[in-house]
C-alpha cells in the first residue's frame with residue numbers, strides 16, 4: 001500500500017466538511033479536529049465515515065480518551081455522542097452529512113481496514129497517521145504510547161526477583177506489628193508484593209498509609225540489598241552494599257515536596273524500631289523528590305527528554321507518588337527511561353480524577369485492585385514472605401499486574417465525616433451522600449444548598465462557623481508583616497519566617513470549582529473574590545500584579561523554573577523596594593521569581609478541582625455549577641472532597657446537581673486495561 005496525496009476535495013466529502021465547519025464555528029468542535037480530517041483527506045481516498053472517525057478521534061483525544069472504541073460508534077445515537085457531550089441535534093446533523101455510516105462495530109472495522117490512511121496494527125506499517133488495533137482506532141502516537149506502557153508494565157510485573165522469602169518475612173515482622181485477629185495487613189502485603197518484582201502498585205484513598213507503607217518498603221529494600229542477584233542484562237553495576245540508589249518523584253512540585261516530607265518523617269519514626277539499619281543515612285542519600293519533568297530532564301520546545309532508553313536514569317528504585325495524575329505519554333517516557341534492573345513503585349488513588357491529558361493509566365492498571373484477583377502462587381508467597389493468610393474472596397485469576405497491585409483499604413486519617421462522605425460518593429450512593437452531609441454534627445462538613453453567590457464570597461473572606469479562616473487569615477498575617485517591617489526586612493531569617501508563615505496560612509484554605517467558565521466557575525469567582533477581599537480592606541488591586549495576589553502557573557517555563565500547576569503568592573521584594581516577587585513553597589524550601597518575569601499565570605483564589613490534585617488544604621470549599629456538564633462526575637466530587645484535611649464545605653447553587661454529579665462515572669476509552677490483562 002502506498003500513501004498518495006490528493007488535494008482536490010471529493011464531492012462526497014463536501015456535506016460533511018461543511019457540517020464540521022458549522023459545528024466548529026458554533027464552538028462544538030476544536031479547529032484542530034476539522035484540520036486533522038482535511039489532512040487525512042489529502043493522503044488518499046477518504047469516504048465520509050473515515051473523516052467522521054478522524055473528527056471524533058481528535059475530539060475524544062481532547063477529552064482524555066486515548067482511542068475510539070468502534071463499539072462506541074454503533075447505533076443511531078451511539079455512546080460517542082454522550083462521551084462528547086453533544087446534543088442529539090448536533091449529532092444527527094453530523095451523522096446525516098456523513099451518511100451512510102457503517103451500522104455495527106464490525107462494519108466500521110471492515111470500512112476502516114481498507115482505508116489507506118489506517119494501519120491495521122498486525123499488517124505492514126507504512127507510517128499511516130491512524131492505527132486500527134482490534135476494535136480500537138488510535139492516533140498513531142497514542143497507540144505507540146499505550147502499547148509501550150502495556151508491554152513495559154507487564155514485563156516488569158512478570159520479572160520476579162530471586163528473593164529469600166524467609167528473610168523478607170524476618171524484616172516485615174519487625175517493620176509491621178502483628179495484625180489483629182482476622183484482619184489482613186494490606187500494608188505488609190503491599191511491601192511483600194513490591195519487593196518480589198520490578199513493579200509494585202500501591203493504591204488507596206487519602207490517609208490509607210501509602211507513604212507509611214513505602215517508607216517500610218524502602219527500609220526492607222535497604223535491609224535486604226545485595227541479597228539477590230541482579231540480572232545479567234543489567235546495564236549498571238550492582239550498587240555497593242546497602243547503597244541502593246533511590247529516587248522520589250511526583251507529577252507536580254507540591255506533590256513531590258509532600259512525598260519527601262512524609263517519607264522523611266516516616267523513616268525518622270522507623271529508625272527507633274530498626275536502629276541497625278541507619279535509616280537517617282538512607283533518607284539523607286535519597287535527596288529531594290523531583291517532578292517527573294525534572295527527573296526525566298525536560299527540554300524546552302520538545303516532547304523528548306534527556307533520559308530515555310539510550311541514556312537511562314541512574315536509579316535502582318523509583319517511587320512515583322500521585323500516579324493517577326500521570327498521563328499516558330509521560331508514563332511511556334518514564335518507563336522508557338527506567339533502566340531494566342530498576343524497580344518501579346507507583347503510589348496513587350485509583351478513584352481520583354485521571355490526568356488532564358489523555359489516558360487513565362493508574363485506573364486502568366488497578367482495575368482488579370478492589371477484588372484482588374490474586375493467584376494461588378501469590379497467596380502462597382504472601383503466606384511465606386509476610387505470614388498473611390489471604391481471605392478466599394481475594395484469591396482469583398487476575399493477570400500479572402493484579403499480582404503486583406495492592407489496595408490499602410483502611411484510612412488512618414479520614415475516619416470521620418469527610419472519610420464517610422468520600423466513601424459514599426465513591427460508591428455513588430446519593431442518599432447516603434445527602435445523609436452524611438446533613439447529619440454531620442462534628443462541624444467537619446457543611447452543605448450550603450442552595451447557595452447564592454454572596455455566601456461563597458463570604459466563605460472566601462472568613463470561612464464559616466466551626467471552620468473559620470478564609471483568605472482573610474493569610475492576608476491579615478501578610479499585612480501584619482508589612483506593617484511591622486518583616487516584609488522588607490534585610491534580615492533573611494526574619495523575612496523567610498514571615499513568607500513561610502503567610503504561605504502556610506494561604507495553603508490552609510482553598511475554593512475549588514468544578515468548571516472554569518461562568519459565575520460559578522474559576523473565571524467568575526476569582527474576580528468576585530478579589531473584589532470582596534478588596535472591599536474588606538485586605539487587598540489593594542493596582543493593575544495585574546498586586547500584593548497578596550495568589551497565582552497559578554499555567555505553562556511550564558524553563559527560564560524561570562516554574563511549572564504548570566505551581567501556586568505562589570505575590571509579596572513585596574525586600575531587595576527592590578516597589579517591586580513584587582512571587583513566592584512558591586516546596587516543602588521546607590521556598591523559591592521566588594520576580595512577578596514581571598512570570599508570563600503564563602492566572603489568579604488562584606479559586607482553582608479547578610483538576611488543578612488541585614496533589615494538594616491538600618485544612619479547609620476545602622467545593623463549588624458546583626448550576627447544571628451538569630461533561631466534567632461533572634463522581635471522580636471529580638471525590639477528588640474535591642479528599643483535598644480537605646479537617647473541614648469541607650460544599651456549595652451547590654441548584655438542588656439536584658450534586659445527585660447528578662455523584663451518579664455519573666467518568667469513562668475513558670483506552671485499550672490499556674485489556675492489554676495489561
Ligand SMILES: Nc1ncnc2c1ncn2[C@@H]1O[C@H](COP(=O)(O)OP(=O)(O)OP(=O)(O)O)[C@@H](O)[C@H]1O
Nearest residue numbers: 187204205206207208209210211212213262412413
Ligand atoms: N499502620 C499504621 N499504623 C499507624 N499509623 C499509620 C499506619 N498507616 C498510616 N499511618 C499514619 O496515618 C497517616 C496517613 O498515612 P500516609 O500519609 O502514609 O497516608 P497516604 O495514603 O500516603 O496519604 P495521602 O494520600 O494523603 O498521601 C500518617 O500519619 C501515618 O503515619
